[in-house]
Amino acid sequence: MTSAGPHRRAVALAALSALVLGAQAPGAARAADREVTFAHQDMVVPFRALMESGALEKATGYTIRWRKFGGGGDVIRAMASGSVQIGEAGSSPIAAAASQGLDIQLFWILDEIADAEQLVARAGSGVTRVADLRGKTIAVPFVSTAHYQLIAALAEVGLGQADVRILNMRPPEIAAAWERGDIDATFVWDPVLARVKKSGTVVVSAGDLARRGKATFDGLVVDRAWASRNRDFLVTLVTLIAAQDAAHAAKPWGADAPEVAAVARITGSTPAEVPASLAAYRFPTLEAQASPAWLGGGAAKALTETAAFLKAQGRVQALAPDYARFVTAEYVAAARK
The missing domain is CATH 3.40.190.10 (Periplasmic binding protein-like II)
Structure with missing residues (x-):
């Protein structure tokens, strides 16, 4: 890697941030309201490099409190308490949360777990x-x-x-x-x-x-009321995550890449472990997110099936009438435009 590499990436991120800022519509959250608590976990995904870069804060003007949790169940409990507005959780805890009536929406597929x-x-x-x-x-x-x-x-x-x-x-x-x-x-x-x-x-x-019919994924979920007041933030978020995923897909990072160092710092991995860990996941593109396989129907189907399984195992007491209510492609659709 040449010394100019990090500079080019910084320029590209700045340009993308400026583009996103310029696209924000009137009615965005007031400056006093531009803060969010974001619960994340330790999954090894390209998003970690975006978190450390500060590009999301620069593009939105929001103050972001990043809080690390040990599992999706902990994330869901924090969201239920009102202390977290956006969180990372797997399809199982999301299905459990929806079954319990927590007013959240799945708006981004962070990864298809595959062999991870x-x-x-x-x-x-x-x-x-x-x-x-x-x-x-x-x-x-x-x-x-x-x-x-x-x-x-x-x-x-x-x-x-x-x-x-x-x-x-x-x-x-x-x-x-x-x-x-x-x-x-x-x-x-x-x-x-x-x-x-x-x-x-x-x-x-x-x-x-x-491959035998028990698909799982990690996703980003948001408090529905908060989302309605902060639409522009969510559109910017998915735009930047998609760009970070695409950059990794176009040229997978080696162990000496600065992005890998960022991922390792946040997740507790070693840089040597990160490339193989990233390769074990699949990261749906912006276009795939809205497709019938994911936010366009497949995610709701997976949540429905997972919830039924959890109920059979005694992990949830009742099922929601419609799990599609807990999934939205609104922000992905806006980002694609």
């Missing part, structure tokens, strides 16, 4: 296939996409939750439990996934289960 979440068994545990988990101890963040996939994987081979011991742990807690030898297996994502794989064996991935 995997069930890993400790070397020496005797586990080489899902059926071998009977009587074993497994750690997973409850109500996460990984939890949903774990239960689905067990069900495929005729195992129920009474047949295994499932511990509710956040990713950092899983890493510590793995090091202590307290658990036999875990279903988790990077950066912890990369570490447990060094002394474990992958049994099944979210991608394997998705």
Whole structure:
């Protein structure tokens, strides 16, 4: 990489920010209201580089309070309390939130999880296939996409939750439990996934289960009332995320790229781990976001199916009448124009 590379990227981001600012319509949030608390997690996605760049703050004039959470369930609880306006959550906690009537909208597919979440068994545990988990101890963040996939994987081979011991742990807690030898297996994502794989064996991935009809994704959700008052911010947000994803897709970052350093700092990964972690996900383009596969119908279908599964497992008490109400392509459509 030449020394001019970072300068060119800074100029490009500044130009894009100026373009977005110029496109903002009258009626944007008043200056006094231009602040937001944004809950994120540790998934290794290109968006992390955008977060660190400050481009979103420059393009919108908003003060953004970035708050890191250990799982989607924690994010949803913070949104329910009113302390967070926008958050990252997987399809499972989003489905649970919608089932409970939380007034949120999914407005961006952050990633299709694909092979970015995997069930890993400790070397020496005797586990080489899902059926071998009977009587074993497994750690997973409850109500996460990984939890949903774990239960689905067990069900495929005729195992129920009474047949295994499932511990509710956040990713950092899983890493510590793995090091202590307290658990036999875990279903988790990077950066912890990369570490447990060094002394474990992958049994099944979210991608394997998705190909058998159990698709999962991570998305951005927003408080509906806040969204109605801050439309321009959300349009700018999806525009910039799409540009960051496209830049990575056009030229995937090497371990020495400044964007990788930013991703590593926010997620707790090492720069050496980041390129492979990014490659395990799929990131829908701006055009794909609004398609029938995602915000145009597929996401609502996935939430409906996930919610039904969660109810069958006793994780939610009732189902929403219509999960499409919790999905919108409005901001993506505006960004495409």
